[in-house]
Amino acid sequence: MTEIAYRLPQRRQLVTALPGPRSQALAARRKAAVAAGVGSSVPVYAADADGGVIVDVDGNALIDLGSGIAVTGVGASNPAVAAAVAEQAARFTHTCFMVTPYEGYVRVAEELAALTPGAHAKRSVLFNSGAEAVENAVKIARLATGRSAVVAFDHAYHGRTNLTMALTAKSMPYKANFGPFAPEIYRMPMSYPFRDEPGLTGEQAARRAISRIETQLGAQTVAALVIEPIQGEGGFVVPAPGFLATLSEWAAAQGIVFIADEVQTGFARTGAWFACEHEGVVPDLITLAKGIAGGMPLAAVTGRADLLDAVHPGGLGGTYGSNPVACAAALATIDQMRELDLCGRARAIEAAVLPRLRDLAAETGVIGDVRGRGAMLAIELVREGGEPDADLAKAVAAEAFSRGVVLLTCGSFGNVIRLLPPLVIGDDLLAEGIDVLGESLRAAVG
Numbered sequence: 448m449t450e451i452a453y454r455l456p457q458r459r460q461l462v463t464a465l466p467g468p469r470s471q472a473l474a475a476r477r478k479a480a481v482a483a484g485v486g487s488s489v490p491v492y493a494a495d496a497d498g499g500v501i502v503d504v505d506g507n508a509l510i511d512l513g514s515g516i517a518v519t520g521v522g523a524s525n526p527a528v529a530a531a532v533a534e535q536a537a538r539f540t541h542t543c544f545m546v547t548p549y550e551g552y553v554r555v556a557e558e559l560a561a562l563t564p565g566a567h568a569k570r571s572v573l574f575n576s577g578a579e580a581v582e583n584a585v586k587i588a589r590l591a592t593g594r595s596a597v598v599a600f601d602h603a604y605h606g607r608t609n610l611t612m613a614l615t616a617k618s619m620p621y622k623a624n625f626g627p628f629a630p631e632i633y634r635m636p637m638s639y640p641f642r643d644e645p646g647l648t649g650e651q652a653a654r655r656a657i658s659r660i661e662t663q664l665g666a667q668t669v670a671a672l673v674i675e676p677i678q679g680e681g682g683f684v685v686p687a688p689g690f691l692a693t694l695s696e697w698a699a700a701q702g703i704v705f706i707a708d709e710v711q712t713g714f715a716r717t718g719a720w721f722a723c724e725h726e727g728v729v730p731d732l733i734t735l736a737k738g739i740a741g742g743m744p745l746a747a748v749t750g751r752a753d754l755l756d757a758v759h760p761g762g763l764g765g766t767y768g769s770n771p772v773a774c775a776a777a778l779a780t781i782d783q784m785r786e787l788d789l790c791g792r793a794r795a796i797e798a799a800v801l802p803r804l805r806d807l808a809a810e811t812g813v814i815g816d817v818r819g820r821g822a823m824l825a826i827e828l829v830r831e832g833g834e835p836d837a838d839l840a841k842a843v844a845a846e847a848f849s850r851g852v853v854l855l856t857c858g859s860f861g862n863v864i865r866l867l868p869p870l871v872i873g874d875d876l877l878a879e880g881i882d883v884l885g886e887s888l889r890a891a892v893g
């Protein structure tokens with residue numbers, strides 16, 4: 448694998464209490480200026496970041512196992528991405544593609560057509576955020592099918608806009624008191640092997656959902672089925688083999704648009720360009736964001752040309768969608784993913800980390816499930832009887848942070864510790880991060 452040259456020392460180093468004085472001062476200023484509704488996982492403020500390290504404003508170097516929620520796979524200051532951003536910004540930062548178009552958009556769309564699953568004719572439309580992409584994928588499916596019902600799944604997360612909140616399962620903090628929500632959204636049971644009845648196969652779980660759709664809605668009323676191939680915020684739920692393929696085949700037979708939401712799973716994160724590939728599923732539409740542009744805000748709906756071209760001229764767009772600087776970042780990011788073989792690196796991360804998580808499970812007895820693919824891995828923490836232990840997950844993340852590791856939790860029950868390291872993280876630093884996870888788990892369990 449290509450050697451990576453880092454700009455910052457790839458080491459964990461704490462030089463003040465956490466948070467240090469500068470972070471504390473920033474926290475006070477934030478309180479007076481930033482909405483209280485915006486949360487942060489850690490109480491320190493970033494000053495620099497490179498590879499697997501985030502340096503805070505007090506000089507503390509932390510191991511990053513979050514990648515800004517699965518975004519900085521190529522690193523938070525990848526030199527090729529930074530150069531592409533600077534070069535484009537020096538030429539023009541914006542003309543609005545709906546006014547004066549530019550090549551960057553076209554090149555990104557060409558890349559997405561080539562990279563996403565399926566050899567069929569594809570089109571893309573670019574946006575700024577994952578939620579915007581999901582919103583528009585549903586718009587396209589409804590227009591193309593003339594139907595209005597949309598199916599989402601238990602534990603799903605699709606965004607914070609009104610429609611994507613309706614698609615998202617967990618109320619607090621994403622939906623509570625923000626309703627009423629968009630109509631015609633229907634929630635079906637997910638394949639959640641750890642919490643399903645033992646032995647339920649992926650196909651059986653899919654048939655369970657299909658039966659409810661047919662009984663409660665009627666397949667012919669359904670425009671789209673929206674699903675994350677591996678659920679992210681809902682707990683890194685990897686459906687049983689066959690679940691996605693059974694749903695996809697059934698949807699095709701019913702004229703239902705199969706939308707794979709790969710905002711969190713896309714762009715090498717799971718060890719393939721897209722997680723659908725692991726299950727041999729070719730989605731009709733795929734929504735993309737996060738890892739696409741090395742940290743610059745860009746999102747996309749890519750998929751069947753007949754669906755996307757069904758929309759009337761002017762029916763899709765937005766002022767900033769496909770910002771040219773973000774497009775330049777995306778092109779550089781995709782090149783870096785190829786050059787550094789980040790799909791291979793994600794698979795290597797899985798091979799190095801999953802066995803260690805399983806050892807931790809055997810040692811501690813508080814890990815009910817170890818799961819994930821590539822560099823999207825998780826442990827689900829439980830009490831004696833298997834009930835979710837969100838308090839323990841919180842305590843582990845806090846303990847890890849106190850030791851200089853940024854670790855994220857997730858899950859419908861808040862009891863999942865997730866690992867999302869930058870795909871460019873070095874082996875030694877990653878191993879140290881997992882050491883700290885183990886130390887933190889032991890300390891939290893007591």
Ligand SMILES: Cc1ncc(COP(=O)(O)O)c(CNCCCC(=O)O)c1O
Binds near residue numbers: 577578604
């Ligand atoms: C599958 C999937 N679809 C859609 C989205 C939404 O993407 P945006 O770019 O945050 O709008 C996500 C964003 N996930 C992180 C949200 C963090 C938070 O807001 O608390 C996702 O994971």
